[in-house]
Amino acid sequence: KAGVTQTPRYLIKTRGQQVTLSCSPISGHRSVSWYQQTPGQGLQFLFEYFSETQRNKGNFPGRFSGRQFSNSRSEMNVSTLELGDSALYLCASSTGTSGGGLQYFGAGTRLSVL
Amino acid sequence: AQTVTQSQPEMSVQEAETVTLSCTYDTSESNYYLFWYKQPPSRQMILVIRQEAYKQQNATENRFSVNFQKAAKSFSLKISDSQLGDTAMYFCAFLVRNAGNNRKLIWGLGTSLAVNP
Numbered sequence: 001k002a003g004v005t006q007t008p009r010y011l012i013k014t015r016g017q018q019v020t021l022s023c024s025p026i027s028g029h030r031s032v033s034w035y036q037q038t039p040g041q042g043l044q045f046l047f048e049y050f051s052e053t054q055r056n057k058g059n060f061p062g063r064f065s066g067r068q069f070s071n072s073r074s075e076m077n078v079s080t081l082e083l084g085d086s087a088l089y090l091c092a093s094s095t096g097t098s099g100g101g102l103q104y105f106g107a108g109t110r111l112s113v114l
Numbered sequence: 115a116q117t118v119t120q121s122q123p124e125m126s127v128q129e130a131e132t133v134t135l136s137c138t139y140d141t142s143e144s145n146y147y148l149f150w151y152k153q154p155p156s157r158q159m160i161l162v163i164r165q166e167a168y169k170q171q172n173a174t175e176n177r178f179s180v181n182f183q184k185a186a187k188s189f190s191l192k193i194s195d196s197q198l199g200d201t202a203m204y205f206c207a208f209l210v211r212n213a214g215n216n217r218k219l220i221w222g223l224g225t226s227l228a229v230n231p
Contacts, residue, residue, distance in 0.1 A: 033218065043205065043221040056216040090159060092219075101147050101209040101217050105159035 002027065004093050006106035014114050018079040021109045023091035025072050031096025032074035033103060034066060037088040046089075049074050050096045078111075086113045116141050116210045120222035127196045128230050134181075135191045135225045137206030144168075147209040148189045149219070150180070154202040162204070165189065196229045203227075 005024040013019050025032050033056075034046040045058040049068035068074045072093075078085055088110050092103035117140045127133035139148065150162040165173045165182050172180050177197075181190045193200055206222040 035219075035221075042223040043207075043219075045218045045220075048216065048218065050216075056218055058218070088157060092159075101219070102161070102164065103219065104161075105151075108157045108159075110157075 004091060004104055004106035006089075006091055006109050008109060009107065010110045010112075012112045012114065013081050015081055015083060017081050018077065019081060019111060021076045021078075021089055021091075021111075023074045023076070023093075023106060025074070025091075025093030026104055029093040029095055029104075030072055031094045032068060032072065033092045033094070034074070034076050035090045035092065036060075037090055037108070038086075043090070046076070081113045083113050085111065087111060116208065116220050118206050118208050118220050118222040120204075120206055120225050122225045123223070124226045124228075126228040126230055127193075129196055129198060131196055132192065132194045133196055133227065135193075135204050135206075135227065137189045137191070137222055139187050139189060139206070139208045139220075141187070141208065141210065143211065146211075148180075148182070149207045149209070150178070150189075150191045151205045151207060152200075152202040153205065153224075154199075159205075163191065193227075198229050198231060201227060201229045 007022045031050045033048040035043045037043045048056040052068045063079045066076045088108045090108045092105045094103045119138045146167045148165045163175045177194045179192045203224045205224045207219045
């Protein structure tokens, strides 16, 4: 069974631009969660999508948004990029219904904002 | 507030020796899950071990075991017979449930473990 796939692996953008990150979960998983990882703040929960609906979100500004498609693939969008958005963005997939919250992670997208 | 604290930013151990990583957490819930994840330089976050709070028996996965002290809200990870491949960042995480009964992981800041030959 294929793992969680995140694309692209690396991105370089400039302030003010917008960016879209993609995450394909494990086949059969309906939940995708997104996390931002920075050296100072560690891992911060962004949001979770389940069956195309956002059912949980963290404390991030509205510039961070996401969506999920009918095949459970998810995209995360960040508009009007700021220098502080430079981070590793991880997505995790799970069944979303049971399994004690077991999440499987992708290798992440490294975003650098210049 | 739900928090996870890892008090050791960096640790090192000699190959084949045993090392223990500390983690404490804070919650008012009675049933929850605790996790240890490792993140090697490849960045892939890998599950090491999971503990269900209602189970008194400490979880074990090969060379990895936990010491779960529910009353003290402590969840330490013991790595036996350390190997060079264990070099990684180790994160303690705690599964919380929000008002809508949905779940999210709360993370500690991590412990960087170096296994020396």
